[in-house]
Amino acid sequence: MRVCSFPSCKRLHKARGFCEMHYLRLKSHGDPSVRKRRAPVLLSLSELMARTTMSSDGCWNWNGALNTSGYAWMSYLGRSRIVSRVAWELENGPISVGLCVLHRCDNRKCINPSHLFLGDNLTNQRDMIAKGRGRKAFGSRSGVAKLNEQLVVQMREAYSLGSTPTDIARQHGLPRSTVWHALNKRTWRHV
Ligand SMILES: [Zn+2]
Ligand SMILES: [Zn+2]
Numbered sequence: 001m002r003v004c005s006f007p008s009c010k011r012l013h014k015a016r017g018f019c020e021m022h023y024l025r026l027k028s029h030g031d032p033s034v035r036k037r038r039a040p041v042l043l044s045l046s047e048l049m050a051r052t053t054m055s056s057d058g059c060w061n062w063n064g065a066l067n068t069s070g071y072a073w074m075s076y077l078g079r080s081r082i083v084s085r086v087a088w089e090l091e092n093g094p095i096s097v098g099l100c101v102l103h104r105c106d107n108r109k110c111i112n113p114s115h116l117f118l119g120d121n122l123t124n125q126r127d128m129i130a131k132g133r134g135r136k137a138f139g140s141r142s143g144v145a146k147l148n149e150q151l152v153v154q155m156r157e158a159y160s161l162g163s164t165p166t167d168i169a170r171q172h173g174l175p176r177s178t179v180w181h182a183l184n185k186r187t188w189r190h191v
Helices: 022-030 045-049 083-092 120-132 149-160 165-172 176-183
Strands: 052-054 060-062 074-077 077-080 099-103 116-120
Touching: 045 083, 060 116, 074 083, 077 083, 077 149, 083 116, 099 149, 149 165, 149 176, 165 176
Parallel strands: none
Antiparallel strands: 052 060, 074 077, 099 116
């Protein structure tokens, strides 16, 4: 049996001369002896702002990717994040679980902290209705939905950070099955 070519490693060969572990290290770090991820790169608000284009109404329009709901989206510290949430946190500190970052400017691409405010899911829904969204039967626009895109994203974030579906369901007063389906993308696949 062929074994790993890494000095003193006796594991079975997997690919490119290495065992699975050393091959994965090689793949992620370009060096089979590097064990850890690179140190996370923390951003400052001005670095985030540098990735936006300011509009005449003061919106900081994100130049990078948008998610399927149209929110500015980035990979940050190893996770997919809505950039307006990151911007809010850089300006004001961590957001309590259960709260959404909402836009006064109704511009989902905008990450200007002075255009953002915190609200709960209910505020978010009222806000959407007030702004004339909340019509067509799709995702949060369907009359029966108990969730909305931002809440789903937020619940998935909490889930990836170790909250259980039961915790999350209790927190939002939702049936556990609704939460479980959303977390596991049985529903809300477009988010
Ligand atoms: Zn090895
Ligand atoms: Zn704005």
